[in-house]
Amino acid sequence: MKHAPSLTSTRRIALALLAATCALFIAGAEAEAKTLRYASQDDPQTLDPHSASLLPTTRVLSQVYEGLVMRDKNFKLVPALAVSWSQPDARTWRFKLRPNVKFHDGSPFTADDVVFSLGRVLHPLSQSKTFVQGVASAKKIDNLTVDLIMKEPNPVLLNHLFQFRIMSKEWCIKNKAEIPQNYKENEDTFASRNTNGTGPFKVTLRQPDVKTVLVANEDWWNRNAPDHGNVTQVDLLPVKSNATRAAALLSGEVDFVLDPPPQDIARLKSNPAIKVVEGTEARVQYIAFDSFRPELLYSDVKGKNPLKDPRVRQAIAHAIDVDAIKEKVMRGLSVPIGTLVTSGVQGYSKDADKRYAFDKEKAKKLLAEAGYPNGFAITFDCANNQPAADICQAVPPMLSQVGIRATPNIVPQATYFPKIQKNDTSMYLLSWSTSTFDSLYTIQALLHTNTGTQDGNGDSNYGRYSNPKMDALIDQIKVEGDMKKRDGLIREVLIMANSDVALLAMHQPLVPWAMRKNVDAVFSPNNVAYFYRFKIN
Amino acid sequence: MLAFIIRRLLQSIMVMLAVGFIAFSLFNFVGDPVSLMLPPEATAADREEVRKSLGLDEPFYIQFAKFVGNALQGNFGISLRLGRPVSQLLIERLPATLELAMTAALIGLFVGIPMGVYTALRRHSVTSKILLTGSLIGVSLPNFLIGIFLILIFAVWLGVLPSFGRGDVTHIGLWSTGFLTISGLKALVLPAVTLGLFPVTLIMRLVRSEMLEVLRTDYIKFARARGLTNRSVHFGHALKNTLVPVITITGLQLGGLIAFAIITETVFQWPGMGLLFIQAVQFADIPVMAAYLCLIGLIFVVINLLVDMLYYTVDPRLRISRAAAGGH
Numbered sequence: 001m002k003h004a005p006s007l008t009s010t011r012r013i014a015l016a017l018l019a020a021t022c023a024l025f026i027a028g029a030e031a032e033a034k035t036l037r038y039a040s041q042d043d044p045q046t047l048d049p050h051s052a053s054l055l056p057t058t059r060v061l062s063q064v065y066e067g068l069v070m071r072d073k074n075f076k077l078v079p080a081l082a083v084s085w086s087q088p089d090a091r092t093w094r095f096k097l098r099p100n101v102k103f104h105d106g107s108p109f110t111a112d113d114v115v116f117s118l119g120r121v122l123h124p125l126s127q128s129k130t131f132v133q134g135v136a137s138a139k140k141i142d143n144l145t146v147d148l149i150m151k152e153p154n155p156v157l158l159n160h161l162f163q164f165r166i167m168s169k170e171w172c173i174k175n176k177a178e179i180p181q182n183y184k185e186n187e188d189t190f191a192s193r194n195t196n197g198t199g200p201f202k203v204t205l206r207q208p209d210v211k212t213v214l215v216a217n218e219d220w221w222n223r224n225a226p227d228h229g230n231v232t233q234v235d236l237l238p239v240k241s242n243a244t245r246a247a248a249l250l251s252g253e254v255d256f257v258l259d260p261p262p263q264d265i266a267r268l269k270s271n272p273a274i275k276v277v278e279g280t281e282a283r284v285q286y287i288a289f290d291s292f293r294p295e296l297l298y299s300d301v302k303g304k305n306p307l308k309d310p311r312v313r314q315a316i317a318h319a320i321d322v323d324a325i326k327e328k329v330m331r332g333l334s335v336p337i338g339t340l341v342t343s344g345v346q347g348y349s350k351d352a353d354k355r356y357a358f359d360k361e362k363a364k365k366l367l368a369e370a371g372y373p374n375g376f377a378i379t380f381d382c383a384n385n386q387p388a389a390d391i392c393q394a395v396p397p398m399l400s401q402v403g404i405r406a407t408p409n410i411v412p413q414a415t416y417f418p419k420i421q422k423n424d425t426s427m428y429l430l431s432w433s434t435s436t437f438d439s440l441y442t443i444q445a446l447l448h449t450n451t452g453t454q455d456g457n458g459d460s461n462y463g464r465y466s467n468p469k470m471d472a473l474i475d476q477i478k479v480e481g482d483m484k485k486r487d488g489l490i491r492e493v494l495i496m497a498n499s500d501v502a503l504l505a506m507h508q509p510l511v512p513w514a515m516r517k518n519v520d521a522v523f524s525p526n527n528v529a530y531f532y533r534f535k536i537n
Numbered sequence: 538m539l540a541f542i543i544r545r546l547l548q549s550i551m552v553m554l555a556v557g558f559i560a561f562s563l564f565n566f567v568g569d570p571v572s573l574m575l576p577p578e579a580t581a582a583d584r585e586e587v588r589k590s591l592g593l594d595e596p597f598y599i600q601f602a603k604f605v606g607n608a609l610q611g612n613f614g615i616s617l618r619l620g621r622p623v624s625q626l627l628i629e630r631l632p633a634t635l636e637l638a639m640t641a642a643l644i645g646l647f648v649g650i651p652m653g654v655y656t657a658l659r660r661h662s663v664t665s666k667i668l669l670t671g672s673l674i675g676v677s678l679p680n681f682l683i684g685i686f687l688i689l690i691f692a693v694w695l696g697v698l699p700s701f702g703r704g705d706v707t708h709i710g711l712w713s714t715g716f717l718t719i720s721g722l723k724a725l726v727l728p729a730v731t732l733g734l735f736p737v738t739l740i741m742r743l744v745r746s747e748m749l750e751v752l753r754t755d756y757i758k759f760a761r762a763r764g765l766t767n768r769s770v771h772f773g774h775a776l777k778n779t780l781v782p783v784i785t786i787t788g789l790q791l792g793g794l795i796a797f798a799i800i801t802e803t804v805f806q807w808p809g810m811g812l813l814f815i816q817a818v819q820f821a822d823i824p825v826m827a828a829y830l831c832l833i834g835l836i837f838v839v840i841n842l843l844v845d846m847l848y849y850t851v852d853p854r855l856r857i858s859r860a861a862a863g864g865h
Contacts, residue, residue: 054575124590181620207808208621238806239701241805243685244804413572414570415568417569456580
């Protein structure tokens with residue numbers, strides 16, 4: 001009892017100290033914690049980095065998993081999990097790995113994980129094989145050195161590799177997720193619901209279509225990068241309805257909207273609490289033609305195919321007023337372009353980026369020369385997503401001015417793609433993103449003759465345009481190791497495609513991101529928001 | 538009675554098989570999920586491989602037979618969009634839809650009945666006329682428009698209610714409820730009002746016309762002749778007799794509310810089955826669509842069965858006439 005008072009006072013001091021620490025801690029946490037509430041219409045399909053690899057999935061997984069290389073603020077390739085690389089011979093790429101990198105579960109990152117991840121991404125069930133194009137196998141040299149053995153040379157391997165995400169071997173084996181998810185066997189794998197990457201954020205909560213929570217990885221190797229922001233948590237909130245998503249931003253329930261509805265941009269801009277950042281994606285919207293069939297499937301011209309004649313395709317190019325489409329349909333959110341790749345992509349050249357002037361008389365003259373003074377009728381296929389559906393309705397009235405009677409045929413995306421993949425079309429609208437940021441990817445898929453051997457040549461050339469001279473050039477580009485020479489060859493192909501109107505490039509859509517005024521976002525040309533570069537003021 | 542129930546259950550299985558069969562024959566036209574599953578960079582060979590691995594290269598009747606076979610074992614397949622078992626997804630989403638539909642139905646009853654009684658008793662008052670005109674708007678305005686109006690007023694302008702989501706939920710076993718948290722209740726208001734507006738107007742008009750009819754009947758006149766108070770005549774005798782058809786209609790409406798909450802759920806990003814379904818349609822997610830349609834078929838069959846049984850017990854005349862006719 002004698003000691004009781006002193007005991008109480010000690011306890012009081014201890015309590016006071018504790019309270020002070022708590023207060024400090026809470027105050028500190030308040031100053032530190034920066035939560036970004038992010039809304040977009042799509043939710044990732046899966047968290048498995050080697051399963052479905054569509055953009056909504058990539059947008060989340062590229063925060064969590066990393067590749068050997070990554071893209072910096074200016075979209076240049078820079079070291080990530082690899083610190084350096086070399087090519088000992090044409091068929092080998094040697095990567096020195098970054099030391100002291102840890103996965104989110106604390107286990108160290110080593111060459112074994114790279115070898116394992118390569119095997120996983122090459123598994124038949126993987127849907128991400130294109131990110132390791134040309135690679136046959138991987139070999140561990142030592143704990144932090146790994147060789148990628150090529151089955152065919154790929155001079156732009158790094159452009160592909162940046163999306164090849166590395167998983168932990170140990171974690172996958174422990175959780176029985178050694179191979180990507182098998183949909184047919186009705187599997188529900190651990191890795192499709194949980195993550196363990198090396199990247200700037202960890203997934204702490206995943207409720208499909210409701211909420212996904214990312215929390216900053218305090219141990220990330222790149223935390224001290226100069227462009228590192230201050231976001232400590234990201235709540236990813238899918239909001240399907242356009243109007244609701246815009247309303248949620250206006251009411252302050254979200255801080256950032258990746259895909260604000262185009263019709264609301266002007267209204268959002270006029271709100272003082274909100275800003276809109278417009279970026280350019282490496283995407284080109286184009287019109288393609290069936291230049292293969294002897295007679296078009298959907299036309300009133302019988303016995304011959306007018307679209308085989310380059311003059312007819314040029315006439316169409318002259319007839320379409322891309323500036324009017326920019327003003328009226330795109331609401332200013334596009335940049336007219338004359339070629340299939342955008343500036344910034346390896347191989348882009350100004351000489352190829354030449355638009356055909358909007359000139360109805362010239363178009364009529366070319367049609368007459370080709371033998372169609374009264375034009376012809378044709379069906380124009382489009383998907384029902386925006387802005388494709390609106391463009392689809394804007395183009396036919398322009399064509400009718402020169403005598404081409406086009407009927408728009410707008411169908412849901414899930415039916416549209418199978419239709420054009422079966423070449424069941426005469427003229428269609430599509431957009432293409434050069435996701436590797438190298439022209440070869442685009443010209444090989446869109447311009448090379450489709451040989452039907454599924455070797456990647458002309459894979460998305462659904463109009464079956466064919467030009468042997470161009471094919472030869474593209475085949476040469478595939479193996480050309482001298483970048484300067486390679487760029488020259490690409491330029492030649494793009495100029496040829498332009499003068500022949502192999503495909504009619506229209507514009508590069510501008511991508512608006514809308515956010516509260518206190519958010520600083522860095523736009524990325526692949527339309528992915530890299531949260532570690534975001535700042536909340 | 539037992540034979541009746543058993544027969545109806547057997548019929549319900551037939552209904553669900555028919556729903557499933559029709560659904561599957563239509564799935565050929567919803568498009569190809571593979572083109573949405575793979576990135577545009579995928580090669581034709583990749584696409585073919587995935588299509589085969591999903592069994593989508595088989596004709597629809599074989600796909601249907603496999604679906605029925607698996608469904609009998611309680612396996613509805615894997616969602617192509619979310620990569621998770623369909624049964625699990627539906628169980629997760631069911632509480633949200635049921636809570637929303639129930640709340641909307643209750644709003645319908647507790648707002649619709651008093652309004653119906655009022656408009657029947659004070660036929661010529663200004664309030665009645667306003668309510669009746671207003672109810673026309675409620676019947677004719679589409680759900681999504683009402684929803685967006687409510688969002689604009691209560692979320693954007695006033696900032697008092699959330700525009701989307703379900704708020705915080707509490708998990709009780711398999712059930713997740715939004716009734717126990719403030720944010721959950723707040724989130725429920727706008728979607729429930731949006732969805733409840735139609736039943737309110739429907740029940741109001743139904744009660745009103747039934748009430749007007751009952752008020753003209755002889756027993757009401759006799760009740761008045763006996764000197765009963767207005768209150769007793771209106772609520773004790775008249776309203777009671779109007780409620781039988783109201784209960785029936787509410788039961789059937791509940792099925793409709795569950796099945797057609799799709800629009801409301803989409804506008805408010807309410808994580809229920811309707812939202813799951815609409816996204817499945819856009820993605821051509823066949824397993825989810827098939828299971829959802831069968832489940833909705835089942836819900837309708839069960840509700841119809843319950844309503845029929847309710848008739849059977851509530852209305853003595855039915856039993857007598859059926860017995861006289863020698864069965865059902």
